[in-house]
Amino acid sequence: MRYLVSVVDDKEKPGSTDRLDAIGEFNEKLTAEGYWVFAGGLADTDSATVVDNRGEQALFSDGPFVETKEYLAGVWVWEVPDLDVALKLAAEASKVCDRKIEVRPFQ
Numbered sequence: 335m336r337y338l339v340s341v342v343d344d345k346e347k348p349g350s351t352d353r354l355d356a357i358g359e360f361n362e363k364l365t366a367e368g369y370w371v372f373a374g375g376l377a378d379t380d381s382a383t384v385v386d387n388r389g390e391q392a393l394f395s396d397g398p399f400v401e402t403k404e405y406l407a408g409v410w411v412w413e414v415p416d417l418d419v420a421l422k423l424a425a426e427a428s429k430v431c432d433r434k435i436e437v438r439p440f441q
Contacts, residue, residue: 335439336371336413337420339427342434343407349432360430364412369423375408407433 343349364370379398386393398405410427414420417439424435 335416335420336411338438338440339410339412339420339424340406340436340438341375341408341410341427341431342404342436344434345403345405349407353431356430360427364410364423369412369414369419371411371413373408373410376406379405404434 361370361373364373382396382398384395384397384399386395408431412420412423414423417437420437420439424437428435
């Protein structure tokens with residue numbers, strides 16, 4: 335099964351900023367085990383642009399689509415056998431990157 339694994343940070347209590355080496359090692363482990371599909375960190379929410387083209391003309395808004403203290407800081411996409419494996423890896427990922435992790439299956 336394929337899962338979107340979201341890294342959730344907190345503007346009031348952010349995770350450690352010295353985790354890049356540990357995250358790199360974790361990504362190498364995911365790759366070696368055949369689970370890694372994609373990963374990427376995201377720029378700060380202040381750099382976001384929301385595009386809404388549901389009406390007659392596209393609207394562009396600066397900033398995130400919602401204002402909240404928690405925000406999406408990065409993502410992984412993993413291909414794993416089942417939810418149990420995804421959750422085990424997510425627990426490790428949370429420790430490695432010092433942030434909360436959300437695991438959601440693709441449909």
